[in-house]
Amino acid sequence: MQKVNCSLEALEEMADSIWYVRLKPSQPVDFNPGQYLLVVMADDDKRPFSIANMPNGDGTIEMHIGATPDNGYAMQVLNRIQELGHIDLQLPAGKAYLRARSRHPVILMAGGTGYAYTRSILQQMLADGLHRPVFIYWGVRFAEQLYADQELKNWVAEHKELTYVPVVQNSDELWQGRTGLVHEAIMADFPSLTGYDIYVAGRFEMAGVAREAFKEKGVEADHLFGDAYEFI
The missing domain is CATH 2.40.30.10 (Translation factors)
Known part of the structure; x- marks a missing residue:
């Protein structure tokens, strides 16, 4: 280094x-x-x-x-x-960097400031031109922690291949979006995770729970990326 x-x-x-x-x-x-x-x-x-x-x-x-x-x-x-x-x-x-040559659809899952990791990957993909579907799921405890919400909405407006799903764990009556845990939102939206590249960033506990849950949906081990997986 x-x-x-x-x-x-x-x-x-x-x-x-x-x-x-x-x-x-x-x-x-x-x-x-x-x-x-x-x-x-x-x-x-x-x-x-x-x-x-x-x-x-x-x-x-x-x-x-x-x-x-x-x-x-x-x-x-x-x-x-x-x-x-x-x-x-x-x-x-870190070894969980973007596999730029892959043509698999991509799921980016972030918890809290783990958005920083997914942002680096997403920025590069946007700069290269989106040639495959990309889904970014961002989970936070409270809606006000979605500090880059407008940035993501702007990117979605510019790129039809990009889908953004914010997920708030502790919502109030003003929140109109998805609630609960971010990995559970992915589980609900995808009947199968086979054939997807999935990048995960957040607390180790979250990454560990997500890995076990995604196995039930057929995620392939060599297509699941996250720095946490080097340690847990």
Whole structure:
């Protein structure tokens, strides 16, 4: 992996306790859409975060960080970036990157800020031109956490092959969309998952439950991708 110092270009709160970070590496970096990075806090403390954009001409790296006062793991990273104006990263990491040569239809499943991982993949697919159906399912606890809802709706309006399904676990009377758990929405919508490339990002518990459920629908192990599956 490459180690590179990155300067802070942008930091803004997209939703309550969810932050957009854009960094500019001091030298060119290379990664595949869907790979992740390690924030170097110390030699023995390197913290993984998804890269939220595809490789681009200006070389910037985007992150979506969910940081609350009781989540020291992420909050310490955010504070370090804010205080210093720069941070050391190691990248790329991860094997759950986009299989660009595949012609299978794609399901992208994200939980919370796991959307960052699916966004990197989706951005690249849109840039390459959608030649196959793509379904993105984004699950959150509360509707206000759908911080990129308008971005996805705009992409859907531009690309007939793209379907976007937001799923809210704890809905109120104002929410008119799907409710419950995001993997259950996929289970309900697809009689079979055979022949699909499925990319999963979110908490390890969610990824594990989804893998077992998707087996019931015939998902092929070599077409199910997620960094969590390297550890669980």
